[in-house]
Amino acid sequence: DGGITQSPKYLFRKEGQNVTLSCEQNLNHDAMYWYRQDPGQGLRLIYYSQIVNDFQKGDIAEGYSVSREKKESFPLTVTSAQKNPTAFYLCASSTKIPIWDFIYEQYFGPGTRLTVT
């Protein structure tokens, strides 16, 4: 059963603690992405990776870190430096659409709701 999995669905942490969110895909996709979603807003890009061992900052990377040691996995760490970490976090992956070469449809995981108190 192919897809993107994120775990856990709900995560609670105390302020000042780092926390790592898991994202795994078995779609053999090259690219993976992390988005943050807050109420009343669209998705904002945190980090993305086009290939293993390489990743780039998105629009709101401050206070977050990622790694891409395996094609299937793209974990996101929310550090204590992130001032407002409570949010819904979405992981996505994509592959090239053959005809268009450079355009990517993204498939999303179910999300992790992080609450920091």
Added chain:
Amino acid sequence: GESVGLHLPTLSVQEGDNSIINCAYSNSASDYFIWYKQESGKGPQFIIDIRSNMDKRQGQRVTVLLNKTVKHLSLQIAATQPGDSAVYFCAENMDTGRRALTFGSGTRLQVQP
């Protein structure tokens, strides 16, 4: 369930009516657009996409229209059903070399029985 869009614009329609959801995109150089549907507490699901060299594309019960002159994208849903109730996002590929989609803020669709 999750509340992903507490303050989103809301479109309320009667079951069986057609729905039109609009999106103004930001970059005239964007070359690819996608509509996503997001139900409460879930990740977005792909609905339909369109490339910038097209004006219209049809799927099953859905049509996307692209007006590049005014940078406007619309999603038309025919014979709207209760299961269509969700938040709908448009996304654009800005072709900046970043290869990541940029999302709009979303519209909530409420289908009244």
